[in-house]
Amino acid sequence: MDKGLLIVVSGPSGAGKGTVVGELIKNKGYALSVSATTRSPREGETDGVNYFFKTVDEFKKMIADNDFLEYAEFCGNFYGTPLPYVRQMLDEGKNVILEIEVKGAFQVKRSLPEAVLVFLAPPSLGELENRLRGRGTEAEEVIQRRMKRAAEEMELFAEYDYIVVNTEVEKAVSDIRSIVTAERLKTDRNKNINFK
């Protein structure tokens, strides 16, 4: 029961992934995965804490070496989850949380089938729209585009292992903790237990 668990928290933008993950990692048994990126560090960002900053060549070499659990290009920069870092944390017994997009989640499951995929859903699409509008910062067109994408992503929830509906943050966090506890108690993960 000593190895940590890789938990992928994914779901549509606006479901509250950031808040829920922020609460989860307050517990010392949990660690947040640090991404690698080719974008330049911003003011106050530290290499190895916020991101692993890489050149495009370094990043491409990592891709060639299968050193990513998943990666994607976004606005001309690469972002990815480095596998060696995740493995090290798991070996230390930490539960590693990965907060990523829906597509990336499936990439992770292919690379590491023992990963646990949690779909974090808003209570409803109507409530998601309220939340996006409530921010008051997005143009109507952006909201429409996000809602369309959210509706598409919601249709994929059945491909995940678990679904947690984020009606209350505290409840969602406690649900994910229960999932982690239960997964670590699965006999599949404890074949070598010795009762002698």
Place this chain on the structure above:
Amino acid sequence: MDKGLLIVVSGPSGAGKGTVVGELIKNKGYALSVSATTRSPREGETDGVNYFFKTVDEFKKMIADNDFLEYAEFCGNFYGTPLPYVRQMLDEGKNVILEIEVKGAFQVKRSLPEAVLVFLAPPSLGELENRLRGRGTEAEEVIQRRMKRAAEEMELFAEYDYIVVNTEVEKAVSDIRSIVTAERLKTDRNKNINFK
């Protein structure tokens, strides 16, 4: 997410099944399955509460009608878990706990594959022997026979879905609660969820 879950708690005699189950059913979302038996009611036992008391003919008709999740003969009497009763409780949204022997657990899984099998293990075989001896009521021969059987049963734990080591009752109860929470969040059990 409305249907209850059938949780089978099984494991070697002396692992503490009775105590753990007793704690679990203090929560109103949980119900203990009531067994049917052909043995006579004892002083203070009520039909439908402690057992469903049946004649041998009634019991045999129930077997023929596939009305049992599992059944067994013990000291000349039949004991079994009536399926209609369990189904009714599950439909009411209750988590039904079944505390049974290792063999019976596999019978249940065959009848109702959505049942969740939890193997409750003592911390070690040495500790189990201490507990059996600590009762001070069993003859040496009985202890030896129980230890042999326990060792055989322990080898079957990998056939279960989960393993909970009963080092502390409170921790074991909380582990089983986490398992129930997680199982009810599985996407397999929530295919018809509607976010509209």
